Amino acid sequence: MSKAEISQFGIEELLLFLKDKQLIDDGIEEKMRKEKIDGQAFLELDESEFKIIGFDTVGQRKTIHRFISSLMDESEVSSPTSKDFFADLKDRVLANSRGSIIIDQLNKDGHFTTPNKKCFVSICTNILINVSLNCGEKKLYPSKLLKIELAKSIVRCFPALMSKIRNCKGYEHFYDPATNTGSIESKLKTMRYKLPIQEKARTQAKIKW
Incomplete structure (x- = not known):
């Protein structure tokens, strides 16, 4: 850091x-x-x-x-390190067959259709979960720090997705740490709903920076 x-x-x-x-x-x-x-x-x-x-x-x-x-x-800081968890986010999204299609549409139209937005959030959330597991966190319970980093990386890699709302940082619609809301958190909650009850009890893991 x-x-x-x-x-x-x-x-x-x-x-x-x-x-x-x-x-x-x-x-x-x-x-x-x-x-x-x-x-x-x-x-x-x-x-x-x-x-x-x-x-x-x-x-x-x-x-x-x-x-x-x-x-x-x-x-x-001369180059990305192992702690730049989402440095390759754009490449990982484009590597997904559906991801490359919806990003082509985003580049063309400047915005997502509702189905494509849901698909994009799903792809990014799965990337988040993989990073979270590699950090030793519990499945489907990534830390706030990781969710913030993902949201910031999304608007950095795909500027068209940055919110234009005044007095905001531009990424809160993906994840807002002040309210623990946003499309990423909504997707995680939907995925958690399907977990067996014994897997829903949370244990917090620490990320070593």
């Missing part, structure tokens, strides 16, 4: 990431949300500001400073 990547995090993405790394507690999370601290603001916080938002002890502040110092600068 690089400083450049974190600088692009919205408030909720940042909080999810820091909680996954066990760097913040609920109290700090609420203060960061109240102060509207996103990824760029987080990287610019100084010692006194960390104290204001709840990093009360010297040990806590040393830990967060060590974490920030350990992040790679943009110049150190």
Whole structure:
């Protein structure tokens, strides 16, 4: 993970990431949300500001400073790594026989028909599930971080699918971390419905970044 990547995090993405790394507690999370601290603001916080938002002890502040110092600068990130989970998303969609057809239609018309949108979401959700399983997560229960990364990758690889709604990042219709909604989450819920009851109890796995 690089400083450049974190600088692009919205408030909720940042909080999810820091909680996954066990760097913040609920109290700090609420203060960061109240102060509207996103990824760029987080990287610019100084010692006194960390104290204001709840990093009360010297040990806590040393830990967060060590974490920030350990992040790679943009110049150190020369090529996609194994942690770029969806770097090949476009190729994987086009490798699907149905995927190549609906992307041709998207390129031609600039939008999907309803059946093609459902097909596209299904293909992307299956890609997500495979990545999630490779990360050690439970079947059909990918982490929020992965769902965010997939949604961002979709609009990056297929710009015509970016939402034009103001004050949005453009990918929330695929997955919105603030409300845990979107077409990806809807597809996952439909797939979970068919699971045997004993497989529906969730156990959270951690992604190592």
